[in-house]
Amino acid sequence: MNLYSLAKKFGTEEAALLHLIKMRWPNGVRCLACDHDKVYLIETKGKTGKVARLFECADCGLHFSATTNTLFHDSHLPLTKWFAAISLMVDGKKGISASQLGRHIGMTYKTAWHVCHRIREAMQEPKSFKIGGESVTVEIDETFVGGRKRGVGVKAGRDAKTIVIGMAERSGRIHLKTVKSRLAKDMKPVIDDKLRSTTKEVVTDALRTYQYVIPKEKHNRTSHKEELNDKNWTSTQTVENAFSLFKRGIIGNYHQLSREHLDRYLGEFCWRYNRRKMQPWLFEMTLTNMLNKKPLPYKDLTF
Ligand SMILES: [Zn+2]
Structure with missing residues (x-):
């Protein structure tokens, strides 16, 4: 309204x-x-x-x-x-x-x-919220958010940022959540909690972690570089678009977000995104x- x-x-x-x-x-x-x-x-x-x-x-x-x-x-x-x-x-x-x-x-x-x-x-989505399903392809990717530090080198600059894992149904709903690291021990609980077990295909980039986390028979692993064709489209495009929309929102509106509250902002963003056709x-x-x-x-x- x-x-x-x-x-x-x-x-x-x-x-x-x-x-x-x-x-x-x-x-x-x-x-x-x-x-x-x-x-x-x-x-x-x-x-x-x-x-x-x-x-x-x-x-x-x-x-x-x-x-x-x-x-x-x-x-x-x-x-x-x-x-x-x-x-x-x-x-x-x-x-x-x-x-x-x-x-x-x-x-x-x-x-x-x-x-x-x-x-x-x-x-915020309810705790029971899940991504995927029998005829749904889910894309999973990670990104770094916030905390730009100048003159500290790439590694230290990355350490100041928060890692966000993104799961997206192609042309459907998304789930974004902070994780401590890109290791299986931190990524697996999020994926296990949110990915519906009946999902037939999961597409990720070449990050090794996914091999340990996603069952082989449904895993489709691609490299961003190999995949990029002349239309500038990659197989994890949906989740990448969600990341960039969230980041543009942060830069445009919030300037900086405290790490402690980032999951609440991510939750708000996903809730609104998942209801983009229900605006009224x-x-x-x-x-x-x-x-x-x-x-x-x-x-x-x-x-
Ligand atoms: Zn009473």
């Missing part, structure tokens, strides 16, 4: 709140503690003097709101700003940085940073996940 339609549909706190309540409790509000179906809507004044609209359970007396125990938990930001932030984050395939988001919506960098991370948490529904999908996932406090994000 673009910002214009968003403002028309959820222009007020009231409208945004009603939408969240309907999404969270389609069959009527129930108490979060005792599941009682009789709750009162009450208005209280918080420490800041702002009026908060809460539910009070008729049975156990619990006070809770539409955002209690969700990714919105404990946020003082108006829902209209949250909705705008979600809309900006799901739009555009390269994402948006916290400083850009803060400027667009009007919030401090620190608030925007935390907001971005919470929305990003809602934009991304806003509601993210909103649903915001409500279904547990809170992500600031202290859990800073080390």
